[in-house]
Amino acid sequence: MSPRILKRSRRHCRTALSTVVLALMSCGLAVADDRSDKDDAAHRAKTATPIKHLIVIIGENRTFDHIFATYQPKQGQSVANLLSKGIILPKGAPGPNFARSRQFQINQPFPAKYFIDAFVTAGKTAYQQSPGTPVFPAPNTDGAPQAPDGLAQGQAPFSQAAVPDALLPIIEPSLEKEDLGLLRTGATGLPGGSTDTRIANAVNLPNGVFQITGRTLPYDSFTGDMVHRLFHMWQQSDSDVHNATPSNPSGCLNDLYPFVGVARNDDSGGNSMGFYNVLNGDAPLFKRLADQYTINDNYHQPVMGGTAVQHVMIGTADAIFWETFNGVTQPPLASVADPDPKSATDVSFQRDKQWTNCSDLGQPGIAPIVNYLASLPWHPSPNCDPGHFYMINNLSPGFLPNGAIDGPNIVTGSKVPPSGLRTIGDALNEKNISWAYFGGGFNAAVRVANGSTDLVDQLIAFNYCDICNPFSYVKSIMGNAQQRNAHIKDAIDFFKGLDQGKLPSIAFVKPDSIVDGHPASSKLDLFEAMVENILDKLKAHEDLFEETAFLVTFDEGGGYWDSGFFQPLDFFGDGPRIPMVVVSKFSRGGKVVHSYNDHASIVKFIERNWDLKPLTGRSRDNLPNPKMNGADPYVPTNMPAVGDLFDMFDFDQK
Numbered sequence: 078m079s080p081r082i083l084k085r086s087r088r089h090c091r092t093a094l095s096t097v098v099l100a101l102m103s104c105g106l107a108v109a110d111d112r113s114d115k116d117d118a119a120h121r122a123k124t125a126t127p128i129k130h131l132i133v134i135i136g137e138n139r140t141f142d143h144i145f146a147t148y149q150p151k152q153g154q155s156v157a158n159l160l161s162k163g164i165i166l167p168k169g170a171p172g173p174n175f176a177r178s179r180q181f182q183i184n185q186p187f188p189a190k191y192f193i194d195a196f197v198t199a200g201k202t203a204y205q206q207s208p209g210t211p212v213f214p215a216p217n218t219d220g221a222p223q224a225p226d227g228l229a230q231g232q233a234p235f236s237q238a239a240v241p242d243a244l245l246p247i248i249e250p251s252l253e254k255e256d257l258g259l260l261r262t263g264a265t266g267l268p269g270g271s272t273d274t275r276i277a278n279a280v281n282l283p284n285g286v287f288q289i290t291g292r293t294l295p296y297d298s299f300t301g302d303m304v305h306r307l308f309h310m311w312q313q314s315d316s317d318v319h320n321a322t323p324s325n326p327s328g329c330l331n332d333l334y335p336f337v338g339v340a341r342n343d344d345s346g347g348n349s350m351g352f353y354n355v356l357n358g359d360a361p362l363f364k365r366l367a368d369q370y371t372i373n374d375n376y377h378q379p380v381m382g383g384t385a386v387q388h389v390m391i392g393t394a395d396a397i398f399w400e401t402f403n404g405v406t407q408p409p410l411a412s413v414a415d416p417d418p419k420s421a422t423d424v425s426f427q428r429d430k431q432w433t434n435c436s437d438l439g440q441p442g443i444a445p446i447v448n449y450l451a452s453l454p455w456h457p458s459p460n461c462d463p464g465h466f467y468m469i470n471n472l473s474p475g476f477l478p479n480g481a482i483d484g485p486n487i488v489t490g491s492k493v494p495p496s497g498l499r500t501i502g503d504a505l506n507e508k509n510i511s512w513a514y515f516g517g518g519f520n521a522a523v524r525v526a527n528g529s530t531d532l533v534d535q536l537i538a539f540n541y542c543d544i545c546n547p548f549s550y551v552k553s554i555m556g557n558a559q560q561r562n563a564h565i566k567d568a569i570d571f572f573k574g575l576d577q578g579k580l581p582s583i584a585f586v587k588p589d590s591i592v593d594g595h596p597a598s599s600k601l602d603l604f605e606a607m608v609e610n611i612l613d614k615l616k617a618h619e620d621l622f623e624e625t626a627f628l629v630t631f632d633e634g635g636g637y638w639d640s641g642f643f644q645p646l647d648f649f650g651d652g653p654r655i656p657m658v659v660v661s662k663f664s665r666g667g668k669v670v671h672s673y674n675d676h677a678s679i680v681k682f683i684e685r686n687w688d689l690k691p692l693t694g695r696s697r698d699n700l701p702n703p704k705m706n707g708a709d710p711y712v713p714t715n716m717p718a719v720g721d722l723f724d725m726f727d728f729d730q731k
Contacts, residue, residue, distance in 0.1 A: 122510055122511075122582055122687065123687075123688065124686050124687060124688075125685055125686050125687075125688065126663075126686055126723075126726070126728050127623075127624055127663070127728060128624060128625065128626045128661070128663075128686055128726075129582065129624040129625070130580050130581075130582060130583075130584070130621065130624060130625040130626070131582065131583045131584070131625070131626050131628070131682070131683065131686070132580070132584045132586060132611070132615070132625060132626070132627045132628065133391070133583075133584070133585050133586065133628045133630070133679060134586040134587075134588070134607075134608060134611065134627075134628070134629055134630075135388070135391065135545070135585070135586075135587055135588075135630055135631065135632050136588065136593055136594040136595075136601075136604045136608075136629070136630070136631045136632070137384065137588075137590075137593040137594050137595035137599065137604075137631060137632055137635065138302075138305065138384075138594070138595050138596055138631065138632065138633060138634065138635020138636070138637070139594060139601065139631050139634065139635060139637060139655065139656065140634035140635070140637040140638065140639035140653050140654055140655055141158070141374060141376070141639055141641060141653075141654035141655055141656055142158055142159050142286075142352055142637075142638070142639045142640050142641070142654070143351065143352050143353065143634070143637040143638075143639070144352075144353055144355070144360050144363055144601070144656055145158050145355065145360075145363070145367070145372070145374070145656065146158055146159040146160060146165060146169075146286070146352035146353065146354065146355075147159065147160045147165065147167055147169065147354045147355055147356040147357075148160070148355050148356075148364065148367060149356070150367070150667060150669050151368065151666075151667040154667065154668060154669045155669060155671075156372075156374050156669045157374050157375075157640070157641060157671075157711060158374070158640070159172075159178075159286060159352060159640060160172075162174055162177065162640055164177050164178050164285070164286060164640060165286060165288075165352075167356050168354070168356075168357070169287075169288030169352075169354045169357070171283055171285065175283070175285050175286075176285070177285075177640065178285035178286040178350065178638065178640065179203055179204075179284050179285055179332060180203070180204055180213070180284055180285065180332050180333065180334055180335050180336065180350065181195070181201035181202060181203050181204065181315075181332050181333060181336065182201060182202050182203075182204060182211045182336045183195060183198050183199075183200075183201050183333065183336060183340075183424065184198065184199040184200045184201060184202055185199065185421060185422055186199060186421035186422065187199075187418045187420070187421050187422065187423070187424045188418065189417065189418065189421075190417050190418075190441075190445075191308065191312075191416040191417050191418070191426075191441060191442040191445055192312065192445055193311045193312055193314065193315070193316050193445045193446060193449060194315055194316055194317035194445075194449070195315055195317075195332075195333070196317050196319070201332075201333075203284060204284040204335070205284065206281060206282070206283050206284060207280060207281045213282050213283070213284045213335070213347055214335045214338075214339050214346040214347040215272045215273070215279050215280050215282065215346050215347055216272070216273040216276050216279055216282075216287075216289075216300075216301065216346050216347045216348050216351060217270060217271065217272060217273055217301045217344050217345055217346035217347075217348060218265050218267050218268070218269060218270065218271050218272075218273050218300075218301045219269075219270055219301035219302050219303070219343065219344040219345050219346070219348065219597060220269070220301060220302040220344075220596075220597030220598065221264075221265045221269070221299040221300055221301050221302075221596075221597045222234060222264050222265065222299055223264060223265055223266065223267060223268060223269060224236075224264045224266065225237075225239075225261055225264055226239060227239030227240060228240065228532050228533070228535075228536045231536065231539050231540070232540070232590065232591060232598050232599070233259075233260045233261070233263075233591050233599070233600075233603070234260060234261050234262055234263055234264050234299075235248070235260055235261055236261070237261065242257075244533065245257040245260055247533060247537075248260070248533065248536060248537060248591070249589075249591055249592060250568070250569045250572065251517055251568050251569075251572070251588060251589070251592055251607045251610065252592065252603075252606050252607060252610060253606070253610050253613075256606040256610070259297065259600070259602060259603050259606060260591070260603075262297050263297050263298045263299045263600050264299060265298070265299055265300075270344040272346070273294075273300065273301060273346075273348075274293075275291075275293045275294035275298070276289060276291065276294055276351075277291040277292065277293070277294075282347060285350060286350045286351070286352055286638065287347070287350055287351060287352070288351070288352060288353070288354050289351040289352065289353060290353060290354060290357065290359055296353070296358065296359045296360070296601075296602060297600065297602050298600065299596075299597060299599075299600055300348070300351070300596055300597070301344070301345060301346075301348045301596060301597055302345060302348070302595075302596045302597035302598075302635070302636075303338050303343070303345035303348045303349045303596070303635065303636035303637070304337060304338040304341050304343050304345060304636050305382060305383045305633060305634070305635050305636040306382050306383055306429070306469075306470050307380065307381045307382035307386070307414075307433075307469040307470060307649070308381075308414060308416040308426065308429075308442055308469070309337050309338075309341065309382075310381035310382055310636075310652060311381050311445075311446055312333060312337050312416075313331065313333045313334045313336075313337045313349075313636075314329040314330070314331055314333075314381075314652075315329065315330040315331065315332050315333045316328055316329040316330075316449055316645070317330075317449070318449070318452040318453055318454075323709060323712070324642060324709050324711070324712065325642050326453075326454065326642075326712060326716075327453065327642065327643065327644060327645055329643065329645075331638060331639070331640075331653075334349040334350065334636070334638045335347045335348075335349055335350065338636065340423075340424045340425055341425050341426075341429070342425065345636070348596070348636070348637075349636050349637055349638050350637075350638050351637065352637075353601070360601060360605070361605070362605040362608060362609055363605065363656065363658070366629065366658045366660060367658065367667065367669075368667045369665065369666075369667060370658060370659060370660045370661070370664045370665060370666075370667070370668075371658070371659045371661075371664035371665075371666070371667075371668040371669075371670060371725045371726075372656065372657065372658050372659075372668075372669055372670070373657040373659075373669075373670045373671070373672070373674055373722075373725060374641070374654065374669055374670075374671060375641065375654065375670075375671050375672060375673050375674065375710075375711050376630065376654060376655060376656070376657035376674045376675065376678070377643050377644075377650075377651040377652060377653065377654055377655065377673075377674065377675040378631075378632070378633035378634055378650065378651065378652040378653060378655050378675065378676070379646075379649070379650050379651055379652070379675040379676045379677060379697070380396070380633070380649045380650040380651075380652060381649065381650050381652045382469055382470055382633070382649075382650075382652075383470055383471050383633065384471055384542070384544050384545060384632050384633070385468065385470070385471045385472060385544035385545075386468065386469065386470075386649065387632040387633045387676060388544065388545045388546065388547050388587075388632060389468075389498075389547045389550065390547075390675075390676045390677060390697070391547060391585070391632075391676045391679055391680070392500045392501055392502065392547025392548055392585075392680075393498050393499065393500050393501070393547060393680075393692060393696065394501075394676075394677040394680040394681075394691075394692055394696040394697040394698040395498065395692070395693065395695065395696045395697065396460075396467045396468070396649050397467065397468050397493060397496055397498055397550055398462070398465040398466060398467045398468070398496075398498075399432060399465070399466040399467075399468075399493075399494060400494050400495070400496055400497060401494070402475070402484075402487050402488065402494035402495070403484065403487075403488060405487075405488050405494075407434075407466050408431075408432040408466050408490035409488075409489060409490045411428070411430070411490065412430050412431055412432055412489065412490025412491065413428065413430055413432045413433060413434070413440075413466065413490075414426070414428055414429065414430045414431065414432065414433045414441070414442065414469065414470075415427040415428040415430070415441040415442070416428075416429075416441060416442040417441050417442065427441070429470075430470070430490075431468055431469060431470040431471070431472045431490070431491075432466045432467065432468060432469065432490060433466065433467060433469050434461075434464070434465065434466045434467075435447070435459055435461035435467060435648045436459070436461040436462060436463045436464060436465060443648075446459075446648055447459050447648065449645075450645060450647070450648065453645060455716040455717055457645055457646050457647055457716075457717050458647060459647055459648040460646075460647035460648060460649070460695060461647075461648050462695070467649075468493055469649075471544050472491065472492055472493050472544070473486075473491075473492050473493070473543050473544055474492065474493050474495075474543060474544070474546070474549040474550040474555065475487045475492045475493050475494050475495050475550075476495060476549055476550070476555040476556065477526045478519060478522035478523045478525075478526045478538075478541065478543065478549075479523045479526040479527050480555060480556070480558060480561055481526065482495065482556075493550055495550075495551070495552045495555075495556055496550045496551045496552065497551070497552060497553075498550070498551055499553075499692045499693050499696075500547060500548055500551055500553070500554065500692070501583075501680050501683055501684075501689075501692065502514075502548050502553075502554055502564060503551075503553050503554075503692075504684070504689045504690070504692060505582070505583065505683075505687070505689070506560075508687065508688075508689065510582050510583070510687055511581035511582045511583070512564060512581050512582060512583040512584070512585075513563075513564050513565070513566050513570075513571075513581050513583075513584055513585070514546055514547075514548050514564060514565055514566065514585045514587070515566045515567065515568050515570060515571035515584060515585065515586045515587065516541055516542065516545065516546050516565070516566070516567065516568065516587045516589075517540070517541065517542075517567070517568040517587060517588045517589030517590075517591075517592070517593075518537045518538060518539075518540050518541030518542075518567070518568075518589040518590075519541055519565065519566065519567040519568075520567040520569070521533075521534045521537035521538040521541065522537075522538040522541035522543070524538070525538035526538075537589070539590075540589040540590040540591050541589055541590075542587060542589065542590055542593070545587045545632070546565070546587065548564065548565060549565065568586060568587070568588065568589070571584060571586055572610075572611075572614065575611065575614045575615065575618075576614060578618035578620070578621050580621065580625070582687065583683060586611070588604060588607050591603065592604055592606070592607045594631070595635070596635060608629055611627070612627065612660065615627060622662065623662055625661065626659060626660070626661045626663075626664070626726070627659070627660040627661065628657065628658070628659055628660075628679065628722075629656070629657070629658040629660065630655060630656060630657045630658070630676075630679075631655045631656055632655075633652065633653075633655060634652065634653040634654070634655055637653075638653075639653040639654045641653065641654040641711065642711055642712060644673060644712075644713065644716055644717065644718075646675075646697065646700070646717045646719070647717075650675070651675050657674065657722075657725075659722070659725045659726065661726060663726040663727055663728050664725055664726050664727070666727075668725075670724055670725050671705065671710040671711055672702075672703055672705050672710075672720045672724050673703040673705070673711070673712075673713050673718065673719060673720060674719055674720040674722060675697075675719050677696070677697035677698055677700070677719050678719050678720050678721055678722050679722070680692070680696075680697075680698045681698050681702075681719070681720070681721035681722070682721050682722040682723065684698060684721075685721050685723065697719060700717055700718055700719050701715060701718045702718060702719075702720050702721055703715065703716075703718040703719065703720050704718070
């Protein structure tokens, strides 16, 4: 862990880069054009609050409990986490209510059809501590790097011999110089897909949550990944209204997390039950931000599943569907999910794919979810338009980063056809409100799409997250060269503007895959380092900080378990809680807000602050703000409902 992250705050001046670095930069890492005219327009734009600039940074794959498991807020504030619920003790050991995190294995024979609750199966059996049967699955190194290597590895850590120091700021311009060392550390030292013996008691863990870090696994470490896909997450949730309670009216028990991953044979083992301990020094930046600003402990991933669908929701408050492309009216059957078990002894899916027609109860996997929604007291609509095949798992946009259309991969169903879905960018354009999406590695991705074979370009482009850019799916932005050039930028453009104190009204910032915090391919401290870089630069311009809200969140929980209630809104989600931190002059004080929110709340905040209407008649920004019950501050009384984040600010602060 970089010593710099442990400090409270400091500003840094960048030293001049070496001649070799400057030469490498000259190969194409262009910076943004001066945008002073847009900055003036942003300042003049009429807003409902003093907030003139919104920065949203989206990390990867961490639940609220996973990071804030042991967080203790300031006096007068309360938080719902593993510690406050007695599931664990301050040092991370099991607490008196540890059984609330207990996990189960489904008994054989497995049903012939997809299920989302254990009630329709032959029953379930709790995992036991070794040598019981079934044994709680040991955590696994799934996907985490064994040792530092070179560019061909495609991810950190990088060895000194293969990647010289002069290359590190080129590979990762989102970090300050003193944090570049994090790109060399944290490898597992263990074979891929093996038991993570760095975790204390790894092969003999009690059945429930466990602390990841310890004597042989420091915070600055890569750890294994786990399953996070729509049909899998519904199944992990084990949802049945007969299990409903006043504090958990959805009846989701969340007790099949390791089982679903093990059944999929994805090498994740018990990874889903791991958490960090901020009382022991883990996630120090997140703890400091929570102590100084405002967090929400009832903020949720909006869709069951992975990266792409969450980011689409951030940009559209909706789900994206197949649109006719070159006469092809629906995705090929081979790319359509069939989550029915393969056999009575194999619960893995017939087809673990990316599209589904959730308007048709005859399609595999649809009826259990739709019928469950109908059984809930607030009767959420599936919100699946007739005949539409919706993307439910990760697929790249049909547009390449340079705007070209990848027709051959679209017609196979492995990419998303250019979409007419309306985005928040379209709404902002209509009112001449400045905005941009800043994706780490975008410039290199464009160069590679244009034919570059440079190895550094290839590495950086590989780590550009095209599925994280909701605007890259739509014709109105990505299919229009003028719009694309105006609104799709690289993270280095964001930092250039921030250094100059010039930002658009709304800035979506997406780290590249090296620093996004994703388990296995990144580390949480790398994401913290990028966040602090932004915060330091923002605070260096006091006038800009005075009128900026900086939202720090994650796309989804990544398959990590969380103890919180979540509210089913439609076929797609919601899902587990994820962190949301609001950094602003108007969010100081270490508050913990409990109102119910998800990524559509970001869209709602933009719409309310900049006086925009909901995007479409079906998008989630039409949902009302939640009315929270004092007796249970986490369950809205007017479900379905999601907030607009305004209650995370105090605009009367001076």
